Amino acid sequence: MKKTKKITFIGAGNMARSIIKGLVNAGYPASEIMACNRTAEKLAFFSQLGINTSTDNDQGVAFADVVVLAVKPQFMQAMCESLAQHGKCTDKVFVSIAAGLTVARLQAFLGCPCPVIRVMPNTPSLIGRGVSGLYANDDVSDSDKTFVAEMMNAVGTTIWVPEESQINGVIAAAGSSPAYFFLFLEAMEQEALNMGFDKNAARAMVENAMLGAAEMVCHNSDLELSELRAQVTSKGGTTAKAIEHFQQQGLSELVQNAMRAAVTRAQEMEKTF
Numbered sequence: 007m008k009k010t011k012k013i014t015f016i017g018a019g020n021m022a023r024s025i026i027k028g029l030v031n032a033g034y035p036a037s038e039i040m041a042c043n044r045t046a047e048k049l050a051f052f053s054q055l056g057i058n059t060s061t062d063n064d065q066g067v068a069f070a071d072v073v074v075l076a077v078k079p080q081f082m083q084a085m086c087e088s089l090a091q092h093g094k095c096t097d098k099v100f101v102s103i104a105a106g107l108t109v110a111r112l113q114a115f116l117g118c119p120c121p122v123i124r125v126m127p128n129t130p131s132l133i134g135r136g137v138s139g140l141y142a143n144d145d146v147s148d149s150d151k152t153f154v155a156e157m158m159n160a161v162g163t164t165i166w167v168p169e170e171s172q173i174n175g176v177i178a179a180a181g182s183s184p185a186y187f188f189l190f191l192e193a194m195e196q197e198a199l200n201m202g203f204d205k206n207a208a209r210a211m212v213e214n215a216m217l218g219a220a221e222m223v224c225h226n227s228d229l230e231l232s233e234l235r236a237q238v239t240s241k242g243g244t245t246a247k248a249i250e251h252f253q254q255q256g257l258s259e260l261v262q263n264a265m266r267a268a269v270t271r272a273q274e275m276e277k278t279f
């Protein structure tokens with residue numbers, strides 16, 4: 007990154023861990039990062055990375071130029087209101103990675119019109135292969151937008167969305183979607199075990215088939231996904247039978263409904279938290 011700033015993550019759970027480890031691996035100075043968590047146990051991992059840690063969120067805010075709000079949505083209001091009570095928020099830029107909490111709501115929790123950028127990341131940020139959707143309203147300066155985009159580019163790819171509601175689409179397509187692929191692989195691994203392969207062989211087959219397929223997709227961005235599929239699918243062969251089965255069972259509709267359910271849940275969360 008061209009310029010570093012002090013970044014504090016409040017909530018040192020799965021997603022903060024993925025982004026922080028990705029940043030440190032990408033060469034972001036550990037001394038410029040702090041992780042805060044209400045319980046000390048989760049901070050041990052972060053101390054090993056050489057970053058600053060604290061169980062005191064106010065200390066984290068005092069340290070930072072940029073504060074990443076990384077607690078679960080249901081804990082966000084109490085956490086932000088506690089920060090606001092101590093009155094140290096007005097000169098900070100906030101980044102929220104929470105699903106289902108709008109900028110307006112976060113500003114109300116923080117009790118000030120401070121700049122808030124919404125980032126919807128995913129856990130592959132841990133290995134520099136994340137994808138994040140970003141949204142900022144007109145309260146955010148171009149230099150703050152650039153910094154936050156660079157921060158997330160250090161751990162993967164970024165996509166700006168012009169409308170805040172589109173963050174919910176990013177959740178369905180990217181934030182939640184690593185879990186869809188893991189679920190699919192779990193089912194494949196289980197069936198390989200049912201066929202009599204041992205655990206190592208079953209895992210090796212699904213893992214390498216997935217990795218090879220993902221790399222084929224990445225290395226052939228000029229080819230439609232359906233063309234890559236066609237290259238595997240011999241007429242009258244085994245793949246054709248398996249694909250026919252997926253299609254007859256309504257795989258496309260199932261995926262569509264699952265992604266829509268994720269969006270609907272994000273919309274419900276906007277009304278709940």
Ligand SMILES: NC(=O)C1=CN([C@@H]2O[C@H](COP(=O)(O)OP(=O)(O)OC[C@H]3O[C@@H](n4cnc5c(N)ncnc54)[C@H](OP(=O)(O)O)[C@@H]3O)[C@@H](O)[C@H]2O)C=CC1
Nearest residue numbers: 017018019020021043044045076077078079085103104105
């Ligand atoms: N996991 C994912 O793939 C993604 C998650 N997100 C978003 O990221 C956010 C975090 O999710 P995730 O990392 O999975 O959740 P986790 O539960 O793993 O992490 C949240 C952390 O916040 C801590 N915490 C809760 N309240 C406070 C508080 N008041 N002060 C300090 N720390 C606190 C918790 O501590 P303790 O457990 O000790 O109570 C926990 O370690 C959510 O808003 C989610 O919507 C977005 C995209 C992807």
Ligand SMILES: O=C(O)[C@@H]1CCC=N1
Nearest residue numbers: 104105177181182183
């Ligand atoms: O499941 C969730 O609500 C969060 C948001 C995207 C991934 N995990």
